[in-house]
Amino acid sequence: MSFLSSPTGFLTSTIKDALGWARKYSIFQYPFVTACCGMEYMSTAASHYDVDRFGAGFPRFSPRQSDVLFVVGTISHKMAPVLKTIHDQMCEPKWVVAFGVCTCTGGFYDNYSTVMGIDTIIPVDIYIPGCPPRPENVIDGLMKLQEKIQKGEQSRTLYDPRTKTGRPAELSQGYSIEQHIKHIESSP
Numbered sequence: 001m002s003f004l005s006s007p008t009g010f011l012t013s014t015i016k017d018a019l020g021w022a023r024k025y026s027i028f029q030y031p032f033v034t035a036c037c038g039m040e041y042m043s044t045a046a047s048h049y050d051v052d053r054f055g056a057g058f059p060r061f062s063p064r065q066s067d068v069l070f071v072v073g074t075i076s077h078k079m080a081p082v083l084k085t086i087h088d089q090m091c092e093p094k095w096v097v098a099f100g101v102c103t104c105t106g107g108f109y110d111n112y113s114t115v116m117g118i119d120t121i122i123p124v125d126i127y128i129p130g131c132p133p134r135p136e137n138v139i140d141g142l143m144k145l146q147e148k149i150q151k152g153e154q155s156r157t158l159y160d161p162r163t164k165t166g167r168p169a170e171l172s173q174g175y176s177i178e179q180h181i182k183h184i185e186s187s188p
């Protein structure tokens with residue numbers, strides 16, 4: 001015990017590094033694919049680009065067995081509660097990748113039905129811009145995600161479109177599911 005709590009923290013930091021290394025090469029991704037970006041997602045996952053090299057070639061379709069949520073394509077206000085529920089159902093530690101400009105910011109869909117960036121609903125760790133992003137961009141994002149996983153870092157911040165600032169995800173009072181439901185009910 002005294003060794004564990006020693007000033008150098010040798011054992012605890014070594015275990016943390018080993019866990020980070022194991023996690024970053026065993027990514028179980030949940031692909032939440034809604035639109036045309038899905039084509040580029042499939043292209044990246046196929047043999048030519050081969051995400052298996054990064055330990056990320058095995059998609060899971062159960063949130064409870066996944067640790068990285070890949071959100072691929074446009075998210076509407078009707079879909080937002082489903083996305084939030086899936087994210088809530090994933091066990092910790094978990095990470096989120098926004099794939100394509102629609103998920104990052106809403107893209108060119110500046111209208112009543114589209115969510116203007118999924119980081120208003122769930123915290124996002126890696127943003128991959130592009131319409132759609134090239135596989136090289138996706139691999140770059142994947143490698144940046146691996147760096148975060150190795151360091152044990154996770155995003156805990158949501159973007160608040162009213163104040164244009166971040167706020168802690170735990171205090172998700174601003175853009176809640178209840179607001180989404182009200183938005184849907186008040187839409188023509």
Ligand code: SF4
Nearest residue numbers: 036037073100102131
């Ligand atoms: S970013 Fe472009 S390709 Fe991707 S879902 Fe949006 S419109 Fe489609």
